[in-house]
Amino acid sequence: MTVAVQQQVFEIIAKQAKVEVDAVKPESTLKDLGVASLEAIELIFDIEEHFDIHFPDQQGANFDSDTAQSLVDAVQKALDEKAAG
Template sequence: MSDSIKDKVIEIIAEQAVMDVADVTMESTLEDLGIDSLGLVESIFAIEEAFDIQVPFNANDPEQSDFDISSVASIVAAITELVAQKDA
């Protein structure tokens, strides 16, 4: 996993949570960080823009999305995979 991807995703999530980057761990959930559904959507848009990718996320039905948002680690892993697919 690229540290630069991990660092950028954590930076975006920390910004949405209005937290210091150091307070966001890979084990954190969005709920732990106080990110609501609107914050999640804004995070997804920021991630898409930062990495020039399309995230397969349905804001109207998150459970039906092919995008695991269960933790920061799962988000970083999914973004890393999407970036690799884009670069392939």
């Protein structure tokens, strides 16, 4: 996984949560960061648009338990699948 992907995802999360990017840790959940469920849906759209990827519907974020790192992992997986064609 590239650091750049993690950094970009963390920046998008920080913007949505209205926190400094330094406040976003791999183990932070969206709930910890104060991201409400509607904001989290917007966050997913922002991430998809930013990376030009599409998350499968069943991969919707679980706001209570999903961590920032799990979002990064999902982005990386989608990017890898896109690259594989």
